[in-house]
Amino acid sequence: MKIDINWALLSPELTLIGGALVIFIVDLIFRRRARYLHLPLAIITLAVASWLLSSLGWNYQSTVADSFFTDRAAIFFKLIVYLGTFIILLLAEGYRPLSRYPLPEFTGLILLAASAMSFMVSSKDLILLYVSIEFASIVSYILAGYMRDNVESAEAGLKYFLFGASSSAVMLMGFALLFYVSGGVTNLPAMGQALVENNIHPAFIIIAFGLVAVGLSYKVGAVPIHGWVPDTYQGAPTPIAAFLSVSSKVAGIAVLLRIIIWLLPQESAIMGPWTMILSFSAMASMILGTTVGILQMNLKRLLAYSAIAHIGFVLIGIIVGMNYVTYTGNDFGKVSVLIYVAGYLFMNLGAFAIVNMIGNATGGYELHHYRGLASRKPVLALLLAVFLLALAGIPPTVGFIAKFYVLAAAIKADFIALAVVGILTSVVSLFLYARVLKVMYMDKPPKEEIPSKPIPAPSWAAVGLCLLGTLLWGIYPGPLIHFAKFCVKQIWLQ
Amino acid sequence: MSYSLSELVRPLIFYLLSFITLGSAIMVVVKRNIFHSALFLILSFFGVAALFITLDAEFLAAVQVLVYIGAIAILILFAIMLTRRISDPLVRQTTRSYILGAFVGALLLFFLIFALLQLSPTTPYAPQTVQGGDATYPLGELLMTNYLIPFEVISVLLVAALIGAIILARREKRTGKRGEKR
Numbered sequence: 001m002k003i004d005i006n007w008a009l010l011s012p013e014l015t016l017i018g019g020a021l022v023i024f025i026v027d028l029i030f031r032r033r034a035r036y037l038h039l040p041l042a043i044i045t046l047a048v049a050s051w052l053l054s055s056l057g058w059n060y061q062s063t064v065a066d067s068f069f070t071d072r073a074a075i076f077f078k079l080i081v082y083l084g085t086f087i088i089l090l091l092a093e094g095y096r097p098l099s100r101y102p103l104p105e106f107t108g109l110i111l112l113a114a115s116a117m118s119f120m121v122s123s124k125d126l127i128l129l130y131v132s133i134e135f136a137s138i139v140s141y142i143l144a145g146y147m148r149d150n151v152e153s154a155e156a157g158l159k160y161f162l163f164g165a166s167s168s169a170v171m172l173m174g175f176a177l178l179f180y181v182s183g184g185v186t187n188l189p190a191m192g193q194a195l196v197e198n199n200i201h202p203a204f205i206i207i208a209f210g211l212v213a214v215g216l217s218y219k220v221g222a223v224p225i226h227g228w229v230p231d232t233y234q235g236a237p238t239p240i241a242a243f244l245s246v247s248s249k250v251a252g253i254a255v256l257l258r259i260i261i262w263l264l265p266q267e268s269a270i271m272g273p274w275t276m277i278l279s280f281s282a283m284a285s286m287i288l289g290t291t292v293g294i295l296q297m298n299l300k301r302l303l304a305y306s307a308i309a310h311i312g313f314v315l316i317g318i319i320v321g322m323n324y325v326t327y328t329g330n331d332f333g334k335v336s337v338l339i340y341v342a343g344y345l346f347m348n349l350g351a352f353a354i355v356n357m358i359g360n361a362t363g364g365y366e367l368h369h370y371r372g373l374a375s376r377k378p379v380l381a382l383l384l385a386v387f388l389l390a391l392a393g394i395p396p397t398v399g400f401i402a403k404f405y406v407l408a409a410a411i412k413a414d415f416i417a418l419a420v421v422g423i424l425t426s427v428v429s430l431f432l433y434a435r436v437l438k439v440m441y442m443d444k445p446p447k448e449e450i451p452s453k454p455i456p457a458p459s460w461a462a463v464g465l466c467l468l469g470t471l472l473w474g475i476y477p478g479p480l481i482h483f484a485k486f487c488v489k490q491i492w493l494q
Numbered sequence: 495m496s497y498s499l500s501e502l503v504r505p506l507i508f509y510l511l512s513f514i515t516l517g518s519a520i521m522v523v524v525k526r527n528i529f530h531s532a533l534f535l536i537l538s539f540f541g542v543a544a545l546f547i548t549l550d551a552e553f554l555a556a557v558q559v560l561v562y563i564g565a566i567a568i569l570i571l572f573a574i575m576l577t578r579r580i581s582d583p584l585v586r587q588t589t590r591s592y593i594l595g596a597f598v599g600a601l602l603l604f605f606l607i608f609a610l611l612q613l614s615p616t617t618p619y620a621p622q623t624v625q626g627g628d629a630t631y632p633l634g635e636l637l638m639t640n641y642l643i644p645f646e647v648i649s650v651l652l653v654a655a656l657i658g659a660i661i662l663a664r665r666e667k668r669t670g671k672r673g674e675k676r
Contacts, residue, residue, distance in 0.1 A: 002639075003642065005642070021653075064642055065639065067641070067643055067644070101661075102661060105657055105661055108657070109657065112650065112654045119647055125644070127644045131644040131647050131648055132647055135647055135651040138658070139658070146661070148662050177609065200612075200613070201612035203609065204613060207609040208609060210605075
């Protein structure tokens with residue numbers, strides 16, 4: 001028995017793994033003499049991986065017994081993951097509390113996590129999917145608890161781990177049920193076909209799929225399993241909180257999108273209840289994220305609740321995408337998911353980057369540290385204002401385009417209740433973000449002067465990139481929308 | 495021969511093994527002494543391994559014994575013995591929110607039973623098992639062919655877990671005043 005391996009398809013992931021191993025080994029050999037080498041090495045690795053990815057061609061291909069595939073949407077999601085990883089590496093360079101811990105290993109583990117997420121996006125096989133989800137989770141637990149002498153970081157890592165382990169067990173149960181009734185195939189589209197051919201009762205599929213959804217809900221931080229999000233974001237190193245809120249979620253969303261396309265038989269008996277379950281999750285995420293978010297006094301917790309609310313919006317896009325396409329052949333919903341994810345990358349990472357900088361300068365993440373920030377650090381305050389308004393969905397930013405597309409898709413597909421909840425929570429979320437602006441611009445700065453430390457250049461580069469994405473695509477969204485439509489066109493091919 | 499057991503004895507053995515597995519799993523949860531819980535966990539793992547043997551999955555049974563009993567259970571016992579005061583009678587061993595836990599567990603059980611009742615009992619969904627031979631060879635071959643990528647991803651995962659464990663557990667050798675023992 002011999003198999004053909006198309007190495008080109010696997011090359012981006014292999015590059016990331018190889019780069020991580022090189023960083024570990026260089027650190028072992030050169031020790032402190034090569035202290036600053038890990039960042040350039042990681043950036044080169046990411047650049048090579050992205051270049052290899054974009055040279056794959058846009059057509060659907062799969063390899064190794066059809067267990068690993070790429071297509072346009074997979075490349076899109078992977079590029080988002082890599083871009084997020086790149087920005088996070090720049091942020092980690094400017095995050096002071098980390099400097100007491102081994103940094104090359106930190107960088108290497110981030111690259112390994114990126115490769116795991118890349119495998120998640122590209123897996124077409126049940127076993128590969130589960131293994132890569134676990135891979136991404138385990139590396140994330142380590143990274144969240146990386147500052148082990150810090151009680152909050154240890155708590156963040158442990159909470160993330162406990163939530164992850166239990167929801168992963170539930171998800172595995174769902175996978176096992178689906179595997180059993182599909183007659184022992186592990187190829188995901190083949191499993192979906194077998195579910196139809198074996199004439200499985202819809203109630204069984206809904207329950208098995210519900211168990212899988214519990215695991216994915218943990219991965220993206222949507223409502224049933226959202227409890228870890230605030231504590232983990234608050235305690236974890238800020239760059240890792242940003243990493244979990246963007247790259248990890250993007251990979252989870254990609255998996256959810258694929259699983260729905262491949263495994264759920266496109267028939268009304270399952271789609272109806274399933275739409276209801278997802279709608280409940282989306283609405284609850286949006287409402288809980290905005291209302292509880294308003295009460296938060298810590299900026300990282302506030303961003304965590306805002307992340308929960310944003311996942312609710314992405315879920316609207318997924319719901320529309322999975323229903324609408326069966327009726328008319330239009331993929332408005334999926335296009336909106338891709339646009340939302342790309343926009344969310346820039347505005348959320350930008351907000352985290354500024355919070356990271358202000359945390360370094362003022363030494364804290366509580367709201368009172370931001371009192372009168374506009375008079376002391378006008379540039380940082382202005383930038384934070386831009387990113388927060390983008391998260392709220394104010395017009396000249398990409399946040400508006402993203403929210404507009406999702407809500408338009410929902411209205412066009414007659415999901416009026418979802419659209420109404422989305423619009424209402426958008427209005428309320430404006431209040432959530434405006435509270436920070438009020439503290440920065442209206443309140444008087446505290447009496448005692450806090451020593452301000454210089455901000456390292458990589459952090460500025462990260463912020464510049466995020467600002468460019470947020471404003472450029474907000475003012476001129478054409479290319480992004482075209483690219484998203486281009487990527488979605490092929491998503492049904494297997 | 496895979497059906498050397500007579501049809502009468504087979505179900506009997508299955509129920510006996512199930513009773514051992516489930517009974518000791520329940521004891522894991524209700525025992526007040528965490529060390530006893532760990533010992534019952536080993537018994538439960540043994541029951542699962544024996545069930546694998548009755549299903550002609552000898553390799554899985556061996557792995558179950560090696561990994562779950564040989565590694566995981568022993569690790570749990572080590573962790574208990576190395577943790578101070580964890581088996582102290584004053585330390586509460588059960589969770590406070592057991593009513594909620596029981597409710598969620600019962601809900602999950604209900605859904606799973608409900609789901610399995612939807613399946614027709616006569617249709618075999620599972621694929622043909624390897625008859626009258628060693629399942630280990632085809633398993634190894636599949637790992638090296640169709641499931642090559644997950645296999646390799648797991649090996650990278652182990653590297654990452656190893657590095658992470660070392661970083662999280664090692665005692666930092668710091669220069670200066672922070673170097674003192676904790």
